[in-house]
Amino acid sequence: MRFATELDASPGRGGYAEAREAGRILHECRERINRLINGEAPEHVIFTLNGSDSLNVAIKGLISPGTRDHAVTTWMAHNSVLRPLNALAERGDTEQTRIPCDPKTGLVDPQEIARAITPHTRLVAITHGSNVAGTLMPLREVGMICRERDVPFLVDAAQTAGHVPIDVQELNIDILCCPGHKGLMGPLGTGCLYIRPGMEDRVRTMREGGTGSLSESDIQPSNMPDKFEAGSHNAIGIAGLNAAVAWIFERGVDHIWEHEQEIMNHMLQRLDEDEMPGLRLIGPPDFQNRCGVFSIVIDGIEPNELSAILEDEYGLLTRAGFHCAPLAHRTFGTDRLGGTTRISFGAFNTETDVDALCDALQEICQEYAATSTSR
């Protein structure tokens, strides 16, 4: 609100007070995000349009068509990793290995990643938390493998940034991508990308343009963050993101994660197959290796229909279908069912919300089981 009514100026362009204040807000946001992920330098936090944009900047900056550049990813990847890699492969001569994941848990075996790396591998891209099943991938092991082989390690933290503590230095993460509008709780149309100092030299720019710096030159600057921030920022969105990340610090990401784990635990205890006939939880069956994203199917009810019942009859908002992750659904065998219904929890949810959801699921399952036996 303050940005819209008092500032509304382009950071790094004019030298007047409003533009300087806008620049300060952008820098403050970079500092907060850098601190949140234990990054090495705030200028290495780059603002983007969304999670897909961050991933495109990183993937297309590391893999060049017309070379034999090779990328490794997994079947849990979102389309914002799969599609850029496929588009690059279509442009010619790049290669990729997509590692299948465990059909029960969604976990990848880090040793399979190690085996897939070749002398041409320029990228290993892993989703931290699956947006289908909530599986938390073994980042520590994969990070160690990548650092030993000097292969850039990219983590898609779309489902975990702001929910789960992430330490990029401890986990050997070279590039971390996330949207601003999910766990970071900023407005839509914001995103960010952290590139470890030193790694930026290996990432080519995907677009070039005005940066407000080195304006006397017609060559894109190589300093951070300007190298990857061509054009005017979504400054009002970033001001919103800054306020949201300040709230995360106030609450503490460790505290948010503890709270979400309590909710997850309660949800897992309440998902009772005897009380909920026909209901199946997809992904990790217990507390281990999971974040607060749950996919469910109920025998005989289409995912879209289940989401519609939950909204219309109980006021509960979920998302049905393939969740832009077709290979994840193939892994779990839910591609044949039209996907799943996905429930996700955040910092503001409570155990009462879980109870409301589970009571609704119990009622739906029991009603459906009774009508299908009487048919």
Ligand SMILES: Cc1ncc(COP(=O)(O)O)c(C=O)c1O
């Ligand atoms: C795991 C994962 N990666 C990437 C994205 C893409 O983020 P955005 O919608 O901001 O482009 C999403 C969005 O749902 C996601 O869940």
